[in-house]
Every structure is written in structure tokens, then in C-alpha cells.
Amino acid sequence: MVPPLAVDIDGTLTDGDGAVDPRVFAPLQEWEAPVVVATGKAFPYPVALAHFLRIERTVIAENGGISLVGDDLVVHGDRTGAQAVIDEYESRGYDLGWGELDLTNRWRETEVAVSRDRPLEPLEVIAAEQGLEVVDTGYAYHVKDPTMSKGRALRSVARRLDYDVTDFAAVGDSQNDAHMFEEVGVAYAVANADDHAREAADYVTEASYADGFLEAAEEIAAASE
Structure with a gap:
């Protein structure tokens, strides 16, 4: 088999x-x-x-x-921490890159995804400050709990x-x-x-x-x- x-x-x-x-x-x-x-x-x-x-x-x-x-x-997780990272990212003048109708994250429950054409370094810095990580899947940057x-x-x-x-x-x-x-x-x-x-x-x-x-x-x- x-x-x-x-x-x-x-x-x-x-x-x-x-x-x-x-x-x-x-x-x-x-x-x-x-x-x-x-x-x-x-x-x-x-x-x-x-x-x-x-x-x-x-x-x-x-x-x-x-x-x-x-x-x-x-x-296996929740979106609270990732959303806090994104809120701070946006407060510093960045956006997620998906446009006004964000279908990429609309149904996402445990993480948040950012377009790969958006600045990565500040996203990683903010995520690290919150004890989270950013994973590059080749299609988006995913802010998530490392566990x-x-x-x-x-x-x-x-x-x-x-x-x-x-x-x-x-x-x-x-x-x-x-x-x-x-x-x-x-x-x-x-x-x-x-x-x-x-x-x-x-x-x-x-x-x-x-x-x-x-x-x-x-x-x-x-x-x-």
C-alpha cells in the first residue's frame, strides 16, 4: 500500500x-x-x-x-497576535498590499498575510517584538505564532x-x-x-x-x- x-x-x-x-x-x-x-x-x-x-x-x-x-x-492558534503586528505595521505607514477588498485575509483565522511587494524588514522587526515570526512562502509573508x-x-x-x-x-x-x-x-x-x-x-x-x-x-x- x-x-x-x-x-x-x-x-x-x-x-x-x-x-x-x-x-x-x-x-x-x-x-x-x-x-x-x-x-x-x-x-x-x-x-x-x-x-x-x-x-x-x-x-x-x-x-x-x-x-x-x-x-x-x-x-491550533488565533489571529490576535498577528493582527496586533499588522495594526502596528499599518500605523507606521505601510499597508498589506491586497487592495481595499482583502480576500487574502478575509477568512484567515490564525495569521495574517502580507503581499511580498511590501517592505519585509519592518514587518519582521515588529513581529519579533511581539514574539511572532514572518514566514515567506514565496507567495506572501505570513505573520504567525512560531509554535x-x-x-x-x-x-x-x-x-x-x-x-x-x-x-x-x-x-x-x-x-x-x-x-x-x-x-x-x-x-x-x-x-x-x-x-x-x-x-x-x-x-x-x-x-x-x-x-x-x-x-x-x-x-x-x-x-x-
Whole structure:
């Protein structure tokens, strides 16, 4: 049997333009073990993806801030500290970069995301003053509690699925996936991955983005035969 699989969305199931590659649908739907969709995006995004793929609603959102297994929802943090950082950031004359209708953060419960075209250094300084951290996922700067991570959330998900977290294989591309890679039995970084993910992974695929995921999924399945 193939191992349970934890997989990132952006940069891993997507193409270079940020769209989910339809070629990943069949491998995810046909995977003969639990699939955990683990993302930095707000909670509704992975839930919707699982819904439209008709796979089980087993997800990690907001870089480990929220996890869902079926109807079992666990919130691993709250937004209070991150929001205080953002309030101070804005009081110093900066903005989040999403425009007046901020859909990036509208449904976010445990962290706040800032556009990567906004100044990073003052954001990191303010976050450090509050005991928080800023994680660069390659798509946004995420202000979050440092105890919150995809790895910690995956441990919780694994227990609820009656697996050990080391039973899992994982595929991802960025710093937030590195925490997850450190927990699982085998980890693949796709070729477009950042240095954090590459260093934490057991393997780096030759292909990038969704092609890299397909390569990793094939190798994980082959290794289980």
C-alpha cells in the first residue's frame, strides 16, 4: 500500500502561473491512502479543493493554524497576535498590499498575510517584538505564532487518522513545508522549491511545479510496491 500523503498546493499542485494543474486530479483521487492537503492559504481554499476533487476533507490550512479531518476541526492558534503586528505595521505607514477588498485575509483565522511587494524588514522587526515570526512562502509573508506549523498540525492529523506522522510522505516547495518535511517518513521538494524546503527534503525532483509533484507521486508509489 502507498503511504498517506501530505501535499502543498501553491507551487506544488500548480503550474508556473499559479493555476492548479488538472493532471494532478487523478493521482490525488486514486491515492490508496489518506491525502492531506496542506497549505498556507486560508481554510476555505483547501476545503473547496477537496470538495471539488471529491476527496476526503482532510486539510491543513494557514501554515498549520487549522486542521480538519472529516468533521473534526481543530484550530491550533488565533489571529490576535498577528493582527496586533499588522495594526502596528499599518500605523507606521505601510499597508498589506491586497487592495481595499482583502480576500487574502478575509477568512484567515490564525495569521495574517502580507503581499511580498511590501517592505519585509519592518514587518519582521515588529513581529519579533511581539514574539511572532514572518514566514515567506514565496507567495506572501505570513505573520504567525512560531509554535504553529504544518509539521505540528500534521502530527495532530496523523493521530486522528490512526497513523504515525512518520508513516507519511510529503511533497512541497517552500519554507512552510520544511517543518512538515522534518516530521514525515519521506519528503520530496519539487525543483522550484526554496532553499529551506530543499535542505529539509530527502529528495528533490527534476521537474518543477505540478510536474514535480507527479514525478514525486510516481516515485512514492513505486517505492511502496
